[in-house]
Amino acid sequence: xxxxxxxxxxxxxxxxxxxxxxxxxxxxxxxxxxxxxxxxxxxxxxxxxxxxxxxxxxxxxxxxxxxxxxxxxxxxxxxxxxxxxxxxxxxxxxxxxxxxxxxxxxxxxxxxxxxxxxxxxxxxxxxxxxxxxxxxxxxxxxxxxxxxxxxxxxxxxxxxxxxxxxxxxxxxxxxxxxxxxxxxxxxxxxxxxxxxxxxxxxxxxxxxxxxxxxxxxxxxxxxxxxxxxxxxxxxxxxxxxxxxxxxxxxxxxxxxxxxxxxxxxxxxxxxxxxxxxxxxxxxxxxxxxxxxxxxxxxxxxxxxxxxxxxxxxxxxxxxxxxxxxxxxxxxxxxxxxxxxxxxxxxxxxxxxxxxxxxxxxxxxxxxxxxxxxxxxxxxxxxxxxxxxxxxxxxxxxxxxxxxxxxxxxxxxxxxxxxxxxxxxxxxxxxxxxxxxxxxxxxxxxxxxxxxxxxxxxxxxxxxxxxxxxxxxxxxxxxxxxxxxxxxxxxxxxxxxxxxxxxxxxxxxxxxxxxxxxxxxxxxxxxxxxxxxxxxxxxxxxxxxxxxxxxxxxxxxxxxxxxxxxxxxxxxxxxxxxxxxxxxxxxx
Amino acid sequence: xxxxxxxxxxxxxxxxxxxxxxxxxxxxxxxxxxxxxxxxxxxxxxxxxxxxxxxxxxxxxxxxxxxxxxxxxxxxxxxxxxxxxxxxxxxxxxxxxxxxxxxxxxxxxxxxxxxxxxxxxxxxxxxxxxxxxxxxxxxxxxxxxxxxxxxxxxx
Numbered sequence: 001x002x003x004x005x006x007x008x009x010x011x012x013x014x015x016x017x018x019x020x021x022x023x024x025x026x027x028x029x030x031x032x033x034x035x036x037x038x039x040x041x042x043x044x045x046x047x048x049x050x051x052x053x054x055x056x057x058x059x060x061x062x063x064x065x066x067x068x069x070x071x072x073x074x075x076x077x078x079x080x081x082x083x084x085x086x087x088x089x090x091x092x093x094x095x096x097x098x099x100x101x102x103x104x105x106x107x108x109x110x111x112x113x114x115x116x117x118x119x120x121x122x123x124x125x126x127x128x129x130x131x132x133x134x135x136x137x138x139x140x141x142x143x144x145x146x147x148x149x150x151x152x153x154x155x156x157x158x159x160x161x162x163x164x165x166x167x168x169x170x171x172x173x174x175x176x177x178x179x180x181x182x183x184x185x186x187x188x189x190x191x192x193x194x195x196x197x198x199x200x201x202x203x204x205x206x207x208x209x210x211x212x213x214x215x216x217x218x219x220x221x222x223x224x225x226x227x228x229x230x231x232x233x234x235x236x237x238x239x240x241x242x243x244x245x246x247x248x249x250x251x252x253x254x255x256x257x258x259x260x261x262x263x264x265x266x267x268x269x270x271x272x273x274x275x276x277x278x279x280x281x282x283x284x285x286x287x288x289x290x291x292x293x294x295x296x297x298x299x300x301x302x303x304x305x306x307x308x309x310x311x312x313x314x315x316x317x318x319x320x321x322x323x324x325x326x327x328x329x330x331x332x333x334x335x336x337x338x339x340x341x342x343x344x345x346x347x348x349x350x351x352x353x354x355x356x357x358x359x360x361x362x363x364x365x366x367x368x369x370x371x372x373x374x375x376x377x378x379x380x381x382x383x384x385x386x387x388x389x390x391x392x393x394x395x396x397x398x399x400x401x402x403x404x405x406x407x408x409x410x411x412x413x414x415x416x417x418x419x420x421x422x423x424x425x426x427x428x429x430x431x432x433x434x435x436x437x438x439x440x441x442x443x444x445x446x447x448x449x450x451x452x453x454x455x456x457x458x459x460x461x462x463x464x465x466x467x468x469x470x471x472x473x474x475x476x477x478x479x480x481x482x483x484x485x486x487x488x489x490x491x492x493x494x495x496x497x498x499x500x501x502x503x504x505x506x507x508x509x510x511x512x513x514x515x516x517x518x519x520x521x522x523x524x525x526x527x528x529x530x531x532x533x534x535x536x537x538x539x540x541x542x543x544x545x546x547x548x549x550x551x552x553x554x555x556x557x558x559x560x561x562x563x564x565x566x567x568x569x570x571x572x573x574x575x576x577x578x579x580x581x582x583x584x585x586x587x
Numbered sequence: 588x589x590x591x592x593x594x595x596x597x598x599x600x601x602x603x604x605x606x607x608x609x610x611x612x613x614x615x616x617x618x619x620x621x622x623x624x625x626x627x628x629x630x631x632x633x634x635x636x637x638x639x640x641x642x643x644x645x646x647x648x649x650x651x652x653x654x655x656x657x658x659x660x661x662x663x664x665x666x667x668x669x670x671x672x673x674x675x676x677x678x679x680x681x682x683x684x685x686x687x688x689x690x691x692x693x694x695x696x697x698x699x700x701x702x703x704x705x706x707x708x709x710x711x712x713x714x715x716x717x718x719x720x721x722x723x724x725x726x727x728x729x730x731x732x733x734x735x736x737x738x739x740x741x742x
Contacts, residue, residue, distance in 0.1 A: 450609075555627055
């Protein structure tokens, strides 16, 4: 291994390591402006120039792309190097005097005023400094090869092919991300059906689905990931030290044998576009509750800041309850959780902004432990609470205070007044509804749904976690709208039920079973194929059918079909049913 | 006194019976003419039960099962469906109007459907009039008086 002596510090490196990397190992800073670890060194800014001394000969090289072979001595701070850097920086600052990265670098290198006057002086703060990072990103990393340099000398510039928008561009934004001056911008406009605007969702193509995900492993959104578009990038696998990223992974179906199943499939959020009067999806700054929750999340897109679409802080926020719930046109039931999270929203808006907060409610249902106290606290904080269903949310015309905004029309039923309130932002408390695929799930487990669409429990009071199918349990919002404490309680109860069966090691069966009277069975085998559980065997020796007590579920289909009346359904025998009928029809 | 039809309802434990329960819990109005017998599955309903019910003095029989594909026991309701089709020629042969037997799919969540179906069916049977297939046994006055104290003692 060659030993390299940088400014008197000796570092051992493997062959072909660049001087820049070796200097990093030695803890020596070398200025760079066009270098990135993600693509091959480009050596265009020349700032990383250092002096290499081999024997008596010395020469200036760029540290970023000079591979070390054999023992060499490097000077990163010699007079020659300093002079060279000064000239380069003076040339840059004279051409782009207002670009922040250039100014900062010039300051670091101690340049106050350049000696030169550039003919191509560009005073813009976001001027292109021709570092080539975007071109290298697009070519080497993204592998879309859309950006390139045109012309030479002072006319050199970064261009798209023929100066036009290219079909090869996948609008990944990598060039924008890497541009040190902000010269490349993502513009909000429809381009190839994509609008790169502020959306509340995952920020990158690789992300952990939720902070509570189990296992907490990132997933790749193959529709957005650059690698799946151009086969390039692979930045995530380069930075992943344990080499855990595998782009070749495919979805697979795994079959697991289980004895019990807990169905906790959750809920869907009511689609507020169905209630056009509230302007969701039509007006800016009208958010659904979960979108607002994402905005409040400190690890979300806005880092927990409550902002309008134009980036400003709202001056007033309205929170509208019961969107789609307690409404016979949509869901007649109460979603239960909205009142409390609406109060939480009000508290957080009050906490993080100076905005006035309005609550529009039908009935305030602060039903849990400590909830009413929280409501009182919100009232004390000065949140304006208006009892009445909002009629509509419209665009304020003319815009109030000279700025765009929203107008909420409602009735204050306590004061008996019609109100028009100008607001900057509106948050809708969407109803919780049964998941769109809950009917398929219901069929899969042969369980039932209540009229509201949620899964039906075996008994609302005595058995709220079990279903009519043995071994299938339900918990959480799959059973009905409920808040976190209730969900945890129900889930705990369901888990305990499941564990008790596991620890017991045996299952108690209902005594309702079919039973074949050997003396009457003619061995006709009609019942054999009728049984959906194949619980009826045929004894070839005795020429008799026989019911397997463990498999039989007691439906009675075979009982009804037996031509010899040899099968009896215990608990529902012919004699019992006839007696019932006689009793029913006696009067 | 106007004619009040007597209808026997064989209801599946998992769907129609629960649906009837739901209709009650939801305070939906349903006629008292339906006299319900719970079975574990509509597949338990032997066609002879229906004839027996008519024999015992019923004017109509309702069979309630799960919607196709929803049977708690996979496919019991399909068997009921086939048996009901098989029963029809027999009803004709006995001179019983086919409309006196009705098969309905009522799920556990369809309390409103249960109320609607029972109301409709009661009206249909009412319009068809009493079956009089076989006169119900006249209650023996003496027997009634004899058993009354015993039954009250049980209560």
